Amino acid sequence: MLSRVFGFGRRPFESLSEQEILALAISSEEDDARIYRAYADGLAEQYPDSSKVFEEMAEEEDGHRAVLIELHRKRFGERIPLIRREHVRGWYERKPDWLVRPLGLDKVRAMAEQMEDQAYRFYIEAIKRTSDASTRKLLGDLAAAEKVHESLAVRLGHKHLTDDVKSQEAATERRQFILTMVQPGLAGLMDGSVSTLAPIFAAAFATGDTWQTFLVGLSASVGAGISMGFTEAAHDDGKISGRGSPIIRGLASGIMTAIGGLGHALPYLITDFWTATTIAAIVVFIELWAIVFIQNRFMETPWLRATLQVVLGGALVLAAGVLIGNA
Known part of the structure; x- marks a missing residue:
């Protein structure tokens, strides 16, 4: 318990290698996609149009994960180290959907925007820890994708959520x-x-x-x-x-x-x-x-x-x- 509270046994982010940073990015995108799909499932029965928003957000995260895996394959091979957010000292963590139920519309949309902001800050910090040009470019592109003028939740909301649906x-x-x-x-x-x-x-x-x-x-x-x-x-x-x-x-x-x-x-x-x-x-x-x-x-x-x-x-x-x- 104390090790979890004070971060004992966790790696400082500054100590991660470029391969480990890529592995952390891959696992983070995978976790976010699963959380968005859980939100979609939780909203599907009562809020089907909002559920579509989170399904598309999950697909977007899957796309980020795919390009990260391809970059890792080119640079470091097929074996991806197991490293997740909870293994890094002081890093943000995600709550599984069952900890934040019942799922209200305002709650999940606000959490989605927070998740995007945290992902953006992760990629900005990751860029500082990498020197390879292709890796820096990809991380920069992903940071830009997470930090658009309007959040992904809002953009997809315009597509699916008409005034009548809202x-x-x-x-x-x-x-x-x-x-x-x-x-x-x-x-x-x-x-x-x-x-x-x-x-x-x-x-x-x-x-x-x-x-x-x-x-x-x-x-x-x-x-x-x-x-x-x-x-x-x-x-x-x-x-x-x-x-x-x-x-x-x-x-x-x-x-x-x-x-x-x-x-x-x-x-x-x-x-x-x-x-x-x-x-x-x-x-x-x-x-x-x-x-x-x-x-x-x-x-x-x-x-x-x-x-x-x-x-x-x-x-x-x-x-x-x-x-x-x-x-």
Whole structure:
């Protein structure tokens, strides 16, 4: 672990021979092509036009690799040394696509542009380490190919991504964000904010003890968060429904459930009962209107309907908790 962090056992770039620099360039182009194809596969189902962009970018990297191999064959023969980016101290590394999923359009396009910029800087540094004229020319041509006026992702985007396609893909991406993040998070916030009202305020008015009320609220919020998170993750793997990663949905639902309950439980850390209760009531008011806003903003629920569903329902649950606590 320490050797990976501090670079022990790695070669400094300055120590590489011209043959090793060519080998590093070959393996780098191969890795980039595989990453672009992985991006294309990850986008193919929902964003087919953007997927074509990354397929062509992979083909471009294959072309770079082919000319590098041909140059190596002419200068050094058929045997290419095994050297990769991770073998060179301080050199940039690529993350495999499974580490950056889910693949969003903006994310992969930004990463593609970063990859091109890093490849350009690699070739500029490589030119400084070579003296052979043909090698310097090829590395310079590859650097120029990576550093065009517009990035390859943008150029290919103009070819494949018309305004209509971009609008469709943006709508698809927004829908996926809502299904994977907003919907389960909203369900969790509603459950945490509303379902914990009765036990927290019932405990508050039954005991008059702020610390005991806080413990009830903490346990109810954490327990509800764990329950909602596991339920969301377990009941739908997202493959048929298209709702995305069950882990992400479970985390969104569980965390927001806990936050919804803790919002009006934390004020009971204040020792004065009426001060804590007043602040908790204000927090409940803010929570309920936040839910109304999210429903209207992302779920396109009309304001009046959302208000009746959430604020009226929350008020009834709060009243039930107060009445039970005073019984």
